[in-house]
Amino acid sequence: MSTPEERIVELGLELPDVVPPVASYVPTARTGSLVYTAGQIPLVKGELGATGKVGAEVSAEEAKAQARICALNAIAALKAEVGELSRVTRIVKVVGFVASAPDFYGQPDVVNGASDLLSEVFGEAGRHARSAVGVAALPRNVPVEVELIAEVG
Known part of the structure; x- marks a missing residue:
């Protein structure tokens, strides 16, 4: 079985x-065996891949890809906190925020981009409870933001 880093x-x-x-916040906060990540936006090497509202300027498919980037950024924050990702025993909860046009209702499909990556990286331990929330706006006009709670051993 390969490690999360290998996957x-x-x-x-x-x-x-x-x-x-x-x-004014930190990338992660740990209490006991739980690590909470701050909301992660889809930055790649300091650059945003997309801006705007999903269902208007950004397609649902593009937003789903951006949610995957958010999850990868959350995994990076998690690794920085715990050292090795194999210490993660469970992704407990994911919250995805989707900046949505007034008539867009596909938030769960967008946040699947993050959920699917977490399952691919952590296997069964990556399956989690989740909320997918439509919002009017997000920081820097990004289409999606993702945060997670992980249990570590």
């Missing part, structure tokens, strides 16, 4: 550097 490579992905906070 990331097998997926053709590279674990990015932790996205530095853009306001």
Whole structure:
């Protein structure tokens, strides 16, 4: 069985550097065996891949890809906190925020981009409870933001 880090490579992905906070918060907070990540936006090497509302300027498919990037950024923050991703025993909860046009109702499909990646990286331990929430706007006009709670051993 390969490690989560090996699965990331097998997926053709590279674990990015932790996205530095853009306001007054820290990337992760740990209490006991739980690690909470701050909301992660879809930054790749400091650049945004898309901006705007899903269902207007951004397609649902593009937003789903952006949610995957958010999840990868959350995994990077998690790794920075715990050292090795094999210490993650469970992704407990994911919350995805989708900046939505007034008539867009596909938030769960968009957030599947994050959920699917977490399952691919962590296997059964990546299956989680989740909320997918439509919002009027997100920081820097991004279409999606993802946060997670992980249990570590």
